[in-house]
Amino acid sequence: MSSVTALVIEDEADIRKLLSMAINRMGIDCHVAANLEEARHLLADARYQVCLTDMKLPDGNGVDFVRYIQSVQPDLPVAVVSAHGNMEAAVEAMKNGAFDFVSKPVDIHLLRKLITTAIATHATAANDARTQPHSSVPATHGGTPITHGRAGTHALVGDSPPIQNLRKMILKLARSNAPVWITGESGTGKELIARLIHTNSARAAAPFVPINCGAIPSELMESELFGHKKGSFTGAMQDHDGLFLQAEGGTLFLDEVAELPLHMQVKLLRVIQEKSLRRVGDTQEQITDVRILSASHKDLSAEVEAGRFRHDLYYRLNVITLTAPSLASRASDLPQLIRHFLNNMTNGTHQASITLDDAARTALNQYAFPGNVRELENILERALAMTEGNTIRVEDLGPLNITSTNHLLPDDLQKTHRHDSPSNGAVHTQSPNRDINKETIVATLEHTRWNRKQAAEQLGMTYRQLRYRIQQLGIISSDKSD
Ligand SMILES: Nc1ncnc2c1ncn2[C@@H]1O[C@H](COP(=O)(O)OP(=O)(O)OP(=O)(O)O)[C@@H](O)[C@H]1O
Numbered sequence: 241m242s243s244v245t246a247l248v249i250e251d252e253a254d255i256r257k258l259l260s261m262a263i264n265r266m267g268i269d270c271h272v273a274a275n276l277e278e279a280r281h282l283l284a285d286a287r288y289q290v291c292l293t294d295m296k297l298p299d300g301n302g303v304d305f306v307r308y309i310q311s312v313q314p315d316l317p318v319a320v321v322s323a324h325g326n327m328e329a330a331v332e333a334m335k336n337g338a339f340d341f342v343s344k345p346v347d348i349h350l351l352r353k354l355i356t357t358a359i360a361t362h363a364t365a366a367n368d369a370r371t372q373p374h375s376s377v378p379a380t381h382g383g384t385p386i387t388h389g390r391a392g393t394h395a396l397v398g399d400s401p402p403i404q405n406l407r408k409m410i411l412k413l414a415r416s417n418a419p420v421w422i423t424g425e426s427g428t429g430k431e432l433i434a435r436l437i438h439t440n441s442a443r444a445a446a447p448f449v450p451i452n453c454g455a456i457p458s459e460l461m462e463s464e465l466f467g468h469k470k471g472s473f474t475g476a477m478q479d480h481d482g483l484f485l486q487a488e489g490g491t492l493f494l495d496e497v498a499e500l501p502l503h504m505q506v507k508l509l510r511v512i513q514e515k516s517l518r519r520v521g522d523t524q525e526q527i528t529d530v531r532i533l534s535a536s537h538k539d540l541s542a543e544v545e546a547g548r549f550r551h552d553l554y555y556r557l558n559v560i561t562l563t564a565p566s567l568a569s570r571a572s573d574l575p576q577l578i579r580h581f582l583n584n585m586t587n588g589t590h591q592a593s594i595t596l597d598d599a600a601r602t603a604l605n606q607y608a609f610p611g612n613v614r615e616l617e618n619i620l621e622r623a624l625a626m627t628e629g630n631t632i633r634v635e636d637l638g639p640l641n642i643t644s645t646n647h648l649l650p651d652d653l654q655k656t657h658r659h660d661s662p663s664n665g666a667v668h669t670q671s672p673n674r675d676i677n678k679e680t681i682v683a684t685l686e687h688t689r690w691n692r693k694q695a696a697e698q699l700g701m702t703y704r705q706l707r708y709r710i711q712q713l714g715i716i717s718s719d720k721s722d
């Protein structure tokens with residue numbers, strides 16, 4: 241006897257039969273109901289690991305039923321079967337807690353993938369409930385929270401109410417397949433949040449693939465995302481799996497999604513809707529099982545208003561919005577974050593017991609951090625490079641009031657940094673626009689033929705700071721190899 245049972249609610253007898261047969265063939269028991277009333281009775285009598293419901297039923301609609309399940313058995317993943325092309329209903333159901341959707345006519349391969357992920361999600365949730373019997377939210381401990389089975393390496397540091405709330409949301413969203421759009425100021429941890437949603441989900445064993453939509457040239461975008469067949473265009477020397485296929489079974493993180501060119505927006509919309517894609521030059525469609533998370537520091541609704549972003553894609557990416565809180569809104573996390581970064585940065589070095597003096601601490605406490613956590617990280621990195629002993633002094637922090645940086649070219653930078661003042665590193669590290677920083681660094685590196693020592697001098701950074709920024713911005717791998 242199988243220990244897994246699914247509940248299927250569908251009023252059309254032949255579709256009901258088809259669904260239950262497909263599920264049985266996966267070795268899963270299946271109970272069926274023709275309406276919501278029957279379904280409620282079944283739910284009261286048996287435990288299910290996954291539920292599949294039609295949207296239009298004789299005695300109510302699927303969204304109401306999703307809400308009902310949320311109230312009686314919140315851990316039960318429910319997927320809705322929506323009429324083909326009726327994405328509004330599917331999105332509405334996901335906003336109300338549905339795990340995922342599948343369109344009619346139901347593709348059996350897709351259904352299988354969906355059921356498998358749903359069951360894994362349920363098992364994960366049940367496991368968590370066993371290991372954390374008193375709460376669905378992991379306890380925080382000494383600044384290394386999310387002490388969760390599968391997570392941990394990319395921990396979210398902080399105990400402030402916004403962070404506690406965020407942690408709850410991450411764990412909740414990890415149990416869904418719904419697209420999540422992560423918004424928030426620069427440097428607030430949007431990518432970290434996306435990773436945590438992935439690592440806490442049933443998809444954790446499959447890849448997390450981040451894509452910076454602003455960094456891929458427009459003409460290569462389709463092949464980068466969806467792959468291509470050998471010979472489909474000049475330079476396509478062999479078959480290539482795109483990033484979607486690389487993320488199969490896992491999560492794709494579309495960072496800076498506002499930068500997607502319009503022609504790609506149409507293609508992406510189709511893939512999300514159909515859950516299948518076609519490589520460039522291929523005649524075959526392939527089913528894809530990838531969860532889509534996206535982020536942007538831009539206001540996407542304003543981009544829609546301005547005609548730069550398709551409303552229909554916005555609507556599908558933004559099924560659930562998660563806002564990364566600014567550092568200023570959670571100032572009580574500052575000491576933990578400082579400790580966390582200093583520990584990370586000095587790990588394995590002789591600077592292991594580094595501290596801040598009172599003036600440095602006060603200065604940081606009073607600072608607004610327009611660049612948020614990333615800026616804090618950069619300030620500390622710089623301070624570590626500047627400090628001579630084991631105590632960071634206020635002058636090691638550089639001036640903490642730089643709010644804007646112009647497009648500085650290497651020559652301008654040289655002028656700016658003529659006087660080797662402590663502000664030098666800060667101009668780079670505290671810029672609210674990291675793209676400018678990156679361009680400037682790349683331009684300077686090219687200018688010096690990739691002599692990092694010389695480039696660092698020209699940029700007014702220490703060699704170590706530059707090396708750190710190169711690594712942080714991934715400059716060597718992406719920019720040098722083109
Ligand atoms: N709560 C947190 N705890 C620990 N580290 C954090 C936290 N929030 C952010 N960070 C760190 O801050 C840095 C910036 O985070 P991340 O890249 O995720 O931000 P972002 O919002 O994607 O930034 P951007 O808008 O510039 O793309 C990373 O090194 C990340 O690990």
Ligand SMILES: [Mg+2]
Binds near residue numbers: 430431495
């Ligand atoms: Mg980011």
